[in-house]
Structures are given as C-alpha cells and as structure tokens.
Amino acid sequence: MTAVEPSAVPAARTAPEPATPAVVSFDHVTHWYGNVVAVNDISLELGPGVTGLLGPNGAGKSTILHLLSGFLSPSRGSVTIGGVAPWRHPAIFDTVGLVPERDSVYAFLTAREFVLASAKLHKLPDPKAAAERALQLVEMIDAADRPIQTYSKGMRQRAKVAAALVHDPKVLLLDEPFNGMDPRQRMHMMDLLRDLGQRGRTILFSSHILEEVERLADTVQVVVAGRLAASGDYRTIRRLMTTRPHVFLLRSTDDRELARVLMASPAVQGVALTKDGLEVRASDHGTFTRKLARSCRDAGIGLREVIPSDESLESVFAYLVGA
Structure with a gap:
C-alpha cells in the first residue's frame, strides 16, 4: 500500500x-x-x-x-x-x-x-x-x-x-x-x-x-x-472524494426502465442490471440523490430501496491508502 x-x-x-x-x-x-x-x-x-x-x-x-x-x-x-x-x-x-x-x-x-x-x-x-x-x-x-x-x-x-x-x-x-x-x-x-x-x-x-x-x-x-x-x-x-464514482444499488418496480431514465442524467457514469438490482455509478453524489426520487416519479417507477454500496469504511480506507 x-x-x-x-x-x-x-x-x-x-x-x-x-x-x-x-x-x-x-x-x-x-x-x-x-x-x-x-x-x-x-x-x-x-x-x-x-x-x-x-x-x-x-x-x-x-x-x-x-x-x-x-x-x-x-x-x-x-x-x-x-x-x-x-x-x-x-x-x-x-x-x-x-x-x-x-x-x-x-x-x-x-x-x-x-x-x-x-x-x-x-x-x-x-x-x-x-x-x-x-x-x-x-x-x-x-x-x-x-x-x-x-x-x-x-x-x-x-x-x-x-x-x-x-x-x-x-x-x-x-x-x-x-x-x-x-x-x-x-x-x-x-x-x-x-x-x-x-x-x-x-x-x-x-x-x-x-x-x-x-x-x-x-x-x-x-x-x-x-x-x-x-x-x-x-x-x-x-x-469529499469526488474523483471516484459513488456506487448505489437500486431496487424498483422496473429496473430496466429506470436504467434507461438514469442514463440520461449527467450525474450518472454507468448502470448495470444485476441479480440483486440496478447498480448505478454516480459521478455527482449530491445531484444524483436529489434528483433520483423525482426521476422515478416522473417516469412512473416505484423506488423500493436505495443502498449506498461503497459507503463502508473499507471503501474510504482503501481510497486513502491508495489500495
């Protein structure tokens, strides 16, 4: 390290x-x-x-x-x-x-x-x-x-x-x-x-x-x-670590449609459909979290769960020591 x-x-x-x-x-x-x-x-x-x-x-x-x-x-x-x-x-x-x-x-x-x-x-x-x-x-x-x-x-x-x-x-x-x-x-x-x-x-x-x-x-x-x-x-x-994307796991009533909606947002770097839900890599934490609920509402998608997948200290520590 x-x-x-x-x-x-x-x-x-x-x-x-x-x-x-x-x-x-x-x-x-x-x-x-x-x-x-x-x-x-x-x-x-x-x-x-x-x-x-x-x-x-x-x-x-x-x-x-x-x-x-x-x-x-x-x-x-x-x-x-x-x-x-x-x-x-x-x-x-x-x-x-x-x-x-x-x-x-x-x-x-x-x-x-x-x-x-x-x-x-x-x-x-x-x-x-x-x-x-x-x-x-x-x-x-x-x-x-x-x-x-x-x-x-x-x-x-x-x-x-x-x-x-x-x-x-x-x-x-x-x-x-x-x-x-x-x-x-x-x-x-x-x-x-x-x-x-x-x-x-x-x-x-x-x-x-x-x-x-x-x-x-x-x-x-x-x-x-x-x-x-x-x-x-x-x-x-x-x-504060804006150089790394923030990873979220989303579960909704229509993950595939939600992926399409989120890809239009400049705050989103990428999405991936997984067996656990929709994995989203956001480049701007604040913009993404503020607009997520509104985007789901406008598209008629029910948002069931939002899990910050990389918000453990393990992620923080790995970043700090350059692992």
Missing part, C-alpha cells in the same frame, strides 16, 4: 467547532524514534463521544495513544487532556483509563485481584465495591476468581478494560481493544463503549479493522504513515 500525501485528501468536518473546549487536543504534534518519524504534524481535537483511530499496522496509532497516556513526549507540538500535558504528569490517570494493546497483566493474579489492585492504586474510598462494579460492566463476575493465565485472549482483554474503568475515568484510551474477542464479547464491549460515550465520556480506540470503527465510532480519525489523512464522519469523508 502507498500512503497518499496529506494534501491529497482534505479533512472532513461534520459540524462547526464546539463551543466548549476539547477534552483531548493535539497541536501540530510530531514524534520520532531516532530517524523514524512515527507521528508527523498531527492536529486534532476530541470531545465527548466515541472516536475511532483507524489505520493500518504501523501507521502511528499506538504512538498517538502513548503520547496521550504520558508514556512519550512530543518531539514537537503539544498534547493536552483537559488542558493538562500528560508527559511527566502521573496525576492525569485520575481522569484517564488506558487499555494497552499488549497483555500488561500479572498472569498469576485472578481478574478480581488484578482489578482490585488497580482500584487500590487509584486510592478509591471503597476499592472492593469499585472492582466489583467494573467486573460486572465487562461481564466477568463468573470467571473473576480464576487466574488470568487460564483466560482466553478475549477474556484477558475484558479484564484489562475492567481495570481501566475501575475509577470511572472521564477519558478512556483503548489500543486494539477487540483483539481476540468472540462475536458476543465484541458486541457487548461495543455496547458498553457506546453507552459510556453517550453518557459524556471521551473515548478513543484504535483499530485496523474497518467494521469495528464503522459500527462503533461517532467520528473517525484516519492515520496513514504517521499523518492524519482524514477526520470526521466517514460518510462525509467519502463524499
């Missing part, structure tokens, strides 16, 4: 800048390891809700999370959480929960012991009650007294999430949190994170799995080769 230059894809904005200050802020942040630039001049602001950090392996996602966690200092620029720079400021973890990608757990401990230790480190007034609440959140009560070394990868992930949530942080950072989870565990974790976001928590999770980000994130930050390639709602990002 070849990464696009940052100027090739404009950053999408789905709404005006919020009136309240951002919880998380990157201001022209660069970080390098020796001669390797891992993060290159990234600026972004995040508020409450769930944000997906999307990019291929090696794109710089973990470095961004480590900068936010205070494990790394910016080589240039500034990083703040709630207006405070996390580097050399361990008190930031009073309001931040971190789920690292690696299994940073003591395998001989049980999940209850591990989460309880986290609660005690945070000096919570009732660490046992806090640990119990966190274990319940991730559905680990039944297995809480087994040693972590007996857990599956997905169960270890849930134990790490419980430890990160034990002090009810305002900001939650997760690095590839769904690795190893089975479909039921993944669905429950997505519901949990979505609920936390709706309750005002600021959640940033990294993933190279497009479906995870598409299903969970309110906004998307796409990182390619250490640069922020696109930012915003993934549908808005996709609609």
Whole structure:
C-alpha cells in the first residue's frame, strides 16, 4: 500500500467547532524514534463521544495513544487532556483509563485481584465495591476468581478494560481493544463503549479493522504513515472524494426502465442490471440523490430501496491508502 500525501485528501468536518473546549487536543504534534518519524504534524481535537483511530499496522496509532497516556513526549507540538500535558504528569490517570494493546497483566493474579489492585492504586474510598462494579460492566463476575493465565485472549482483554474503568475515568484510551474477542464479547464491549460515550465520556480506540470503527465510532480519525489523512464522519469523508464514482444499488418496480431514465442524467457514469438490482455509478453524489426520487416519479417507477454500496469504511480506507 502507498500512503497518499496529506494534501491529497482534505479533512472532513461534520459540524462547526464546539463551543466548549476539547477534552483531548493535539497541536501540530510530531514524534520520532531516532530517524523514524512515527507521528508527523498531527492536529486534532476530541470531545465527548466515541472516536475511532483507524489505520493500518504501523501507521502511528499506538504512538498517538502513548503520547496521550504520558508514556512519550512530543518531539514537537503539544498534547493536552483537559488542558493538562500528560508527559511527566502521573496525576492525569485520575481522569484517564488506558487499555494497552499488549497483555500488561500479572498472569498469576485472578481478574478480581488484578482489578482490585488497580482500584487500590487509584486510592478509591471503597476499592472492593469499585472492582466489583467494573467486573460486572465487562461481564466477568463468573470467571473473576480464576487466574488470568487460564483466560482466553478475549477474556484477558475484558479484564484489562475492567481495570481501566475501575475509577470511572472521564477519558478512556483503548489500543486494539477487540483483539481476540468472540462475536458476543465484541458486541457487548461495543455496547458498553457506546453507552459510556453517550453518557459524556471521551473515548478513543484504535483499530485496523474497518467494521469495528464503522459500527462503533461517532467520528473517525484516519492515520496513514504517521499523518492524519482524514477526520470526521466517514460518510462525509467519502463524499469529499469526488474523483471516484459513488456506487448505489437500486431496487424498483422496473429496473430496466429506470436504467434507461438514469442514463440520461449527467450525474450518472454507468448502470448495470444485476441479480440483486440496478447498480448505478454516480459521478455527482449530491445531484444524483436529489434528483433520483423525482426521476422515478416522473417516469412512473416505484423506488423500493436505495443502498449506498461503497459507503463502508473499507471503501474510504482503501481510497486513502491508495489500495
């Protein structure tokens, strides 16, 4: 894969800048390891809700999370959480929960012991009650007294999430949190994170799995080769890419007649009759969607379904990395 230059894809904005200050802020942040630039001049602001950090392996996602966690200092620029720079400021973890990608757990401990230790480190007034609440959140009560070394990868992930949530942080950072989870565990974790976001928590999770980000994130930050390639709602990002046609699958009462009608439109590049319906390649998303219903009405055709066939994050990501 070849990464696009940052100027090739404009950053999408789905709404005006919020009136309240951002919880998380990157201001022209660069970080390098020796001669390797891992993060290159990234600026972004995040508020409450769930944000997906999307990019291929090696794109710089973990470095961004480590900068936010205070494990790394910016080589240039500034990083703040709630207006405070996390580097050399361990008190930031009073309001931040971190789920690292690696299994940073003591395998001989049980999940209850591990989460309880986290609660005690945070000096919570009732660490046992806090640990119990966190274990319940991730559905680990039944297995809480087994040693972590007996857990599956997905169960270890849930134990790490419980430890990160034990002090009810305002900001939650997760690095590839769904690795190893089975479909039921993944669905429950997505519901949990979505609920936390709706309750005002600021959640940033990294993933190279497009479906995870598409299903969970309110906004998307796409990182390619250490640069922020696109930012915003993934549908808005996709609609900015006018160099590629938008593909729709239409189902109507007369697909063949609809194909003839649409071919007369300058907003349509091509049509194809398939077993699933009428596939349409539109060169102008806005014009096509505005005129489609009127065209069907004027031709006496009943429009039953309109499916944007390429509006998944997979299409967006493939475009951004030049696949």
